[in-house]
Amino acid sequence: MKGTLITLLFFVGGCLISIYGLTPQALLENDLSTYALYALMALVGVSLGMDESSINILKKANLGLLLVPISIGVGSIIGSGLAYFLIAESFVEGMAVGAGFGYYSLSSVIISSTYDTILGVIALLSNISRELLSLVLAPLLVKAFGNMAPIASSGATSMDTTLPVITRYSGKEYAIIALFSGIVLTVLVPLLIPLIL
Amino acid sequence: METLLFLCGGVLLGYLFRKRKELRAGVEKSITVMIWLLLLFLGIAIGANQQVIENIHVIGTKAMVLTFGGIAGSIACSYFVYRKFFKA
Numbered sequence: 001m002k003g004t005l006i007t008l009l010f011f012v013g014g015c016l017i018s019i020y021g022l023t024p025q026a027l028l029e030n031d032l033s034t035y036a037l038y039a040l041m042a043l044v045g046v047s048l049g050m051d052e053s054s055i056n057i058l059k060k061a062n063l064g065l066l067l068v069p070i071s072i073g074v075g076s077i078i079g080s081g082l083a084y085f086l087i088a089e090s091f092v093e094g095m096a097v098g099a100g101f102g103y104y105s106l107s108s109v110i111i112s113s114t115y116d117t118i119l120g121v122i123a124l125l126s127n128i129s130r131e132l133l134s135l136v137l138a139p140l141l142v143k144a145f146g147n148m149a150p151i152a153s154s155g156a157t158s159m160d161t162t163l164p165v166i167t168r169y170s171g172k173e174y175a176i177i178a179l180f181s182g183i184v185l186t187v188l189v190p191l192l193i194p195l196i197l
Numbered sequence: 198m199e200t201l202l203f204l205c206g207g208v209l210l211g212y213l214f215r216k217r218k219e220l221r222a223g224v225e226k227s228i229t230v231m232i233w234l235l236l237l238f239l240g241i242a243i244g245a246n247q248q249v250i251e252n253i254h255v256i257g258t259k260a261m262v263l264t265f266g267g268i269a270g271s272i273a274c275s276y277f278v279y280r281k282f283f284k285a
Contacts, residue, residue: 010233014240019250023241033238040231041200045207047224050215064282071275079270080263087262097260098267109235114200117242118249118256124239125260130267145272148279152271177283194200 004128004161007105011124037113044106044190061180068177069184072152076101077196080126092196093119099192100127101155101185102134102162107193115197131157138165147171151178156189158182 017023026032080098085091097119100107104127112120134154141149147170154162159182166178214220243249249256 007233007236011236011240011243014237014242015244016240017237018241018244023245027238027241033235033242036231036235036238037200038203040228040235041203042207042210043224043228043231045204045209046211046214047207047221047228049208049211049213050217050221050224051211052215064278067278067282068275071278072271075270075272075274076267077270079273080267082270083262083266084259087259089259094263094266097263098270101267105232105236109232109239110200112239112242113235117239117246120239121243121249122256122260122263124236125257126263126267129261129264133264133268141272145276146279146284148275148283149272152275153268155267155271190204191201 004131008128033109033113037109040106040109041190048187065177065180068148068151069181069188072155072181073099073101073185073188073192075152076155077192096193096196097123097126099189099196100130101157101189102127102130103156103186103189104128104131106189110190110193111197114194130155131161134162135165138162138169142169147174148177151181154178154182156182156185159186 077095077098081091081095084094084097093116096111096115097107100111100123104124107127108120108124111123130153134150134157137153138150141153150162150166150170151158151174154166158166158178163175163178163182167175170178211224
């Protein structure tokens with residue numbers, strides 16, 4: 001929660017800087033965000049490459065376990081695309097936001113720097129609310145759709161921020177599934193969004 | 198699309214340095230700082246964009262539609278996996 005607030009403060013701070021016309025000249029003249037994004041993607045890659053635990057966890061996966069993040073990912077992307085299409089917007093843009101899987105910081109900066117600023121903001125709001133809703137709705141989701149539902153709604157966040165809630169309402173035996181699913185979906189975010197857009 | 202090149206290059210680099218565990222904390226911290234920086238840039242771009250400020254309710258509504266679509270789709274899709282592999 002504290003991390004979310006700090007992250008949001010930077011976004012709100014940026015909004016305030018430009019509303020009050022305090023943007024530094026250097027930022028107006030150069031599009032630094034593209035280079036910053038390249039650096040970020042390289043760093044995300046390095047952290048993935050260094051992380052042997054995520055490779056080890058994959059070795060343990062059986063078919064059922066592997067299908068959890070795959071079905072959540074597919075459902076998320078198609079569900080968002082379809083919902084967006086139904087309100088007469090672009091199916092592809094909807095899919096891209098859905099492929100954020102609740103990882104609002106990374107998905108919004110990728111979309112805003114490589115595609116469109118406004119869709120980036122939509123991705124930010126949509127994926128933050130996905131995390132918040134997953135936290136709040138977890139007990140209801142378990143009652144209505146079973147123990148897997150909060151893991152599905154949490155998407156990539158089931159490996160950290162929403163893990164405690166999932167463990168509490170779905171049961172301890174679902175913690176490892178949540179962790180696995182969250183890790184796989186987190187890795188997929190920077191891969192899938194550029195491929196979709 | 199070129200972002201994927203940086204991602205793959207990073208994975209390779211990270212794999213080469215995977216034994217240097219002392220670097221890991223620095224990499225994670227740098228990721229957080231880069232995300233902060235980019236969100237600051239995104240905020241600056243948004244604050245200067247009259248279109249966003251005037252249409253914030255439309256943007257908010259679109260975001261909620263996408264959220265519900267994504268949550269519903271993922272629950273529906275994973276429900277089959279749950280029924281077949283997990284539910285006792």
